[in-house]
Amino acid sequence: MCMVLLTDPLHIKGFVLRNRLVFPPILTNLAAFDGSVTEALIEHYVRRAAYVGLVVVEASYVSETGKYVERQLGVHSDDMISGLKRLVEGVHEMGACVVLQIVHAGSKSTLQNITPLAPSSDGRSKELSKEEIKAIIDEFSKAAERASLAGFDGVEIHGAHGFLVNQFFSPLTNKRLDEYGGSLENRMRFSLEVVEAVKHKVGNKLLLYRIGADDLTPGGSTVEDAKILAKKLEENGVDIIDVSGGVCGSRPVQFEGVEGYFIPYAREIKKVVSVPVIGVGGIRSFEYANSVLEEGYVDLIAVGRQLLKDPLWAKRALDSVNRAKKI
Numbered sequence: 001m002c003m004v005l006l007t008d009p010l011h012i013k014g015f016v017l018r019n020r021l022v023f024p025p026i027l028t029n030l031a032a033f034d035g036s037v038t039e040a041l042i043e044h045y046v047r048r049a050a051y052v053g054l055v056v057v058e059a060s061y062v063s064e065t066g067k068y069v070e071r072q073l074g075v076h077s078d079d080m081i082s083g084l085k086r087l088v089e090g091v092h093e094m095g096a097c098v099v100l101q102i103v104h105a106g107s108k109s110t111l112q113n114i115t116p117l118a119p120s121s122d123g124r125s126k127e128l129s130k131e132e133i134k135a136i137i138d139e140f141s142k143a144a145e146r147a148s149l150a151g152f153d154g155v156e157i158h159g160a161h162g163f164l165v166n167q168f169f170s171p172l173t174n175k176r177l178d179e180y181g182g183s184l185e186n187r188m189r190f191s192l193e194v195v196e197a198v199k200h201k202v203g204n205k206l207l208l209y210r211i212g213a214d215d216l217t218p219g220g221s222t223v224e225d226a227k228i229l230a231k232k233l234e235e236n237g238v239d240i241i242d243v244s245g246g247v248c249g250s251r252p253v254q255f256e257g258v259e260g261y262f263i264p265y266a267r268e269i270k271k272v273v274s275v276p277v278i279g280v281g282g283i284r285s286f287e288y289a290n291s292v293l294e295e296g297y298v299d300l301i302a303v304g305r306q307l308l309k310d311p312l313w314a315k316r317a318l319d320s321v322n323r324a325k326k327i
């Protein structure tokens with residue numbers, strides 16, 4: 001097996017990610033109140049795009065009822081396209097590929113003026129009818145189309161952290177008795193229908209899926225379930241699988257201070273798929289980032305909070321690998 005380094009490019013579907021570093025989706029609250037792109041948001045991404053291979057722009061809502069928080073970036077209307085275009089141009093000028101993460105918050109919406117929608121009601125949220133499920137799948141598809149029109153190199157479906165797609169997958173949040181609930185096959189149905197609808201709009205661009213690998217909660221979904229979903233995602237046309245947490249979220253407290261906390265889950269998932277896998281979770285050191293690639297545990301490494309704090313971390317990480325190559 002050929003050893004991969006942080007500095008190695010990844011060729012995929014005609015795209016070239018210039019190295020293995022990914023800036024993962026991180027909400028900034030820098031969008032305008034109507035969800036549109038601001039200059040501050042563009043500047044934020046341009047600074048983080050200077051050295052990485054891929055930028056995944058933060059979770060952007062596919063419809064008003066799927067909005068999570070105020071000042072979230074939106075891809076819910078055609079009016080958003082021109083601003084998103086400027087964001088894409090800014091990132092491309094820095095040499096990185098860029099995809100947009102698309103999300104429906106489901107029961108996690110924090111907005112006061114809407115009744116959240118969910119696979120099953122939790123008191124505050126309303127259970128989705130089958131017609132409403134179809135309508136949301138259509139919203140995902142339209143959002144992907146807008147992202148494509150804005151020039152993104154693809155989209156990432158947010159299937160993790162207890163948002164709507166993940167709510168269907170997890171037995172903790174999905175108590176439905178119809179074909180969308182119960183068995184693992186039924187709980188995967190919504191994810192796969194979203195993938196199918198989005199895939200047609202993404203066309204020859206990149207389709208990423210952020211998977212909730214484990215709920216880390218008794219009675220929740222486990223990495224064994226996620227492995228089955230990951231294989232289905234690959235069969236159904238997903239190009240890259242980005243591995244994070246399920247309803248436990250992206251930064252479970254028990255992992256505080258642990259470097260690479262979701263890497264073991266990504267490694268498990270990589271064993272059952274042949275598409276590239278992104279690993280993430282508390283990565284702070286160049287040595288660690290490079291070692292998990294060298295070991296072949298994952299294909300790409302996402303570094304979030306470290307790059308938020310210090311955008312030049314990426315340059316130093318790549319320089320350190322280049323220096324080591326010369327020795």
Ligand SMILES: Cc1cc2nc3c(=O)[nH]c(=O)nc-3n(C[C@H](O)[C@H](O)[C@H](O)COP(=O)(O)O)c2cc1C
Pocket residue numbers: 024025026027028058059101158160161210244250251280281282283302303304305306
């Ligand atoms: C403030 C904040 C906002 C985040 N927003 C998103 C998001 O929009 N979508 C998503 O999938 N993950 C989101 N995440 C999770 C990150 O993408 C990442 O998985 C997590 O921070 C762990 O990686 P890190 O330790 O390198 O930061 C967010 C994390 C933070 C800290």
